[in-house]
Amino acid sequence: MADYDHMSKDELVAEIERLHARLDEANAANVAKEVFLSNMSHDIRTPMNAILGMAALAQKHIDEKTRVADALGKIQTAGRHLLELINDVLDMSRINSGKLRLVSERFALGDLIHDISIIIKPQMTQKGHNWSFKAENIQAEALLGDALRLRQIYVNIISNAIKYTSAGGDIRISLSEELEGELCRLNFSCVDNGIGMSPEFLTRVFEPFERAQHSGTSGIEGTGVGMSIVKKLVEALGGEIGVASEQGKGTRVDISIPLSYEHLELDLAPLKGKRLLIIENDEETRSAYQLYLGEYDLDYSLVRSAAEALSELTLAEFENKKYDLAVIGESIQNSQNPLDIAEYLQKSRPQLPLMLVSSADWEKTEYQAQRSGIRSFVPLPIFRKSLINALSGVLKSVDGGQNASDNPDLTGKGILLVEDNFINREIAMEILASTNAAVECAENGKQALEMFAASEPKHYDIILMDIQMPVMDGYTAASSIRALDRNDAAAVPIYAMTANTFQEDIDKALAAGMNGHIAKPIDINALMQVLRRVAGA
């Protein structure tokens, strides 16, 4: 306690001013906490209302499964929101009490950005924002640091931009770097043309429990601790944050964080002498391709549409200078769907490996993409080394093993070819010979069944089965093989080779236990594609 009795008058005045200031701070803190409590009670009540209301609705329609499922889905959403609120408050408390722990782990910047894109994309799409996420000539792609906290920071800032920018507004996010010896300073910036902040609010933007607008009146949800958490996390990571804003015009947030990085090795060998065809219409992505591929003097053509791609491919085939790989981008002229393009290229040129470069969630796209012939995926925005290594990876897998051709190397694999037509058998044998697989033939389904039953376990890696055959047809043979009492009977891939493309025939083949079908007349490339899958497995 201060010794007021022995203080001079000036000292007393200074002390009184200090105490007034403390009192103001305490009052302000109290006001902020009251506002926070009021916000919290609204923010907690809103999802709680949803939970209770939906639970009541589910109870009312308890016999109607889809209504109940719908209500449960909404309860889950509200629950997740509630959890976010609680996490924010706990984070704040952890930071304030100095219990925040940071980890240092290796992560790929491309993956981090892609993850963030996937999180924010649905919200952006829902509000119809014009948005872009650009990475400018990044060299340090393999970083060391706390990726989870970085993601939390960036997502928080972008989510704010989404929240405070009206539907149809612009949000531009960019990432650049400054290399300083072993350190890389990662500069993130997010610019929106949303509601912005007043100069007065801007001074308090990092104070906890503050919000540009009250959620009760604006409908914008949040605890008001997000920016405060972000600032503390940025500082904990040794970085800096700056906010510039103008009410009614928008906000710009700049964050700079120093991180260690590792040098990524480039695998350029498989790209030597290869021709790449890239279909991309977005100017910035095209510039990135030109920069990255040009740097290593790679042979590539950049086109904007599927029509241009087909024209290039036709001409190249005509001049006997075929392309070795096609990269299908996300933005194609005339808004053509990349997977539709892949589907056509796969059918017309099955020997041409396809790569997809997209901001889509690969986990959700993978099944459809692979069915459309996509061999590899690179997330947007593209990064130099990730791109080069992905391209190399695809070409390496195509050239794989001792085979210099496009055909997969199936050395050590066994194929049972079931075909009654002599010419077809000869053609198939000739094609399969180039794969180094051990091929055995059966002339009808019964013979195939007997051969499989008599073989050692896992002797055959794939069965290629004609459908219409004398003695026993392909359907019966396939279902009989599947019914055999041995472990590999259920697992061995069986592909129908048939010109029957009635839907009911396809259904019949699947019902008989087959894995798929290859159209006839036998197309080398289509057959190779199936065999590549087997080789991959």
Added chain:
Amino acid sequence: MRQYQSEYIENVREAAALADFGAELDEGFEEWYSQRLAALKRIGELKRRNTQLLNECLFPCLDALHGAKEYELKELSEFAESLLDWKTNLDPGVYTAIHDAMLSLYRVRGDRDAVVRELYKLGMGMYYMDRYVAGLKEDKSAPFRFQNEMVFTEAASYLRCYEEMENEETRGYIVRSTANVALCVRDHKRKIAASSRALKIIHDEKYVSLAPSLPWSRFEQAAHRQMSANRISLSRGDLSDEELAEVLDSCHEVFKSEQASANPGARWLWPYYDMEYSCGYVSRECTLERLEKLISDTPADQYDMNGMYGNVHLVLIYGEILRRHEELRGDLKRLRFLNAANRRLYRTLLNYPADRIDDGLRHDIANVLNNYNETGCEISFKQLALGLTQRYGGELYIRGRLKGEMSKRLCETLLKRDGTFFDDIPFIAALTGENKTRALLNFALECGIFCDIGLVKMGMEEIRTRGLFETEHRMYLLHPVAGSEVLRRNDSTLLYADTALGHESCYDGSEPTVSGYERNASCYRQMTDAVALASFIVERLSQCGGDFGEVLRQIYAAEGTRFSPLIVSALSDQNLLNDLRQLLSADRRPYYKEVYNALRQGEEEGR
């Protein structure tokens, strides 16, 4: 042509003729009815036989295409040509399958001339198949059109090697494919660009001189016609000066060539009038009068291309102008004209001569279902749709009628158990007692009848003489979307749209559900669930045979996934089960009688 090929074609023709419910009406109901039953049986036999012919003769031939002799390939090609003759278009699906296989063969052989030819032919086959999904919303039909566009684009891409491709016929395919890209795109600017590109090539002496034997003036005429179709985009105001000039120029060229003929057809005169209207050269009033004259000058019994254009297509355009301009809705003179023109349209379609039925008519029916304007007209869209289904999708109507009766029984049981079960439907909730029951049961009946209207619009009911190919099957799955789009356009059928959209969807939203149907958001969901169940029973028994018990087991197995447990629970009522069983086994004579009477009435009105 091989024997199996001739037989297949004959069978397709016979099945098409048998499917027409409008034939032999003068013989009296009993005779007509027994002919219908015989036709139904015969169509089933033809389907089995044709499937057998394809499985045993065509597919093995495609299987072994690598070893086929040249004369066998020629025979196959001839067979394909007779299936797609640009008029009756007996079977675009098999045509496409043959050319797809031949394209694979020639790709492997590296025969570029043949690849280009097969690409063009495959593209044409796909174009005619894509007409099943024409008019559907962009996201549903775009994937099919895109693959078609790619095929023509690939053929067109050989333009870069035009000089090196020495065969003149191949050069012709390249030029035609370039023009045909416009057939596959919906965006008007891309359409103009594609037609413009084709016209530039056609007018380029370099290309012409390398293939002097090609019918360049015919190519030019066709390209101008294609370009003139873009006049509908003139009023958008987003065309560049160059684009505008090209469209106007083509409209003028088409008009000029028509004027030179002794009997200018409405089909080619209208584009010019339309262009003048869209450019503001003439007033809307003048345009409507021109339209009225073109329609009035077309004889009611003229069933050729020009006749159908005047009697059907122009009437739809007239209706569309009235629909678009609110202020015209009170114009009694115009509404009276529309009413009369719609009556004639209805009669024309209902009395179309059986021996003339072709692909053009199917296209007209789709167009009518998509664009009919019932405002202020005696013939509501509901009546029109019903009439067209009865005449051109007769068996579909009979099955729909049965679905409706079964839905009625289901709803009656459910309503008895819980009087508020259907109260999410506002007009049902507003009623009580007998009125409520009557309205609900009538609604159930009509929902059953209209649930498959999409198949009439798509013309897919026509593929009755074999199984569906994979692509056709994917298109078939879109019929609920097609149906709901059609029903939603007019007030008289709006109520049935949700049920049509949702009747093939899974209750729990799992695959294969029809995108766009949100069960929980629809106040008709309980009705849709009931119709879905009735539809499943009827289709399963008519397509796969088997007995009711087996179908019931399948329904119980899919309770809560494919079917609503609330509807399935009604099946525990023994009386309901007996009713359904009886409906399935009963004579369908009364339903046929309804169709007969309706068609007779239409015929008499037409006289």
